[in-house]
Amino acid sequence: MTVTPQPDHTAADDARPGDALVKAGGIVFIVGAVATLATMAPLFLDVDPFPSYAWAVCMLMGVGFMISAAGVLRSAAAQRTAARASQA
Secondary structure (H helix, E strand, O other), X not given: OOOOOOOOOOOOOOOOOOHHHHHHHHHHHHHHHHHHHHHHHHHXXXXXXXXXXXXXXXXXXXXXXXXXXXXXXXXXXXXXXXHHHHHO
16 A cells, blocks of 8 residues: 655645646737737737737737646656655
8 A cells, every 4th residue: 555645734835846837828818819919909800900919919828838848747756756765
């Protein structure tokens, strides 16, 4: 039988590896999502569309997703390392 280590809930604000990347990725993703909504609005409102650099800002959604994914992978690697260390 293996014992799974329980998380320490005494300090809820402890920053774990990857948390900052996930938060930053979420912010970048939201900026890209707002830019996408703003860029798509003129297409439905029959006004002149935004220039091409505004469409490039929409790519921040993908960039934010990739940053968050890197944070999740970093967090998983740190948890795996901690689990290995607790077994030894």
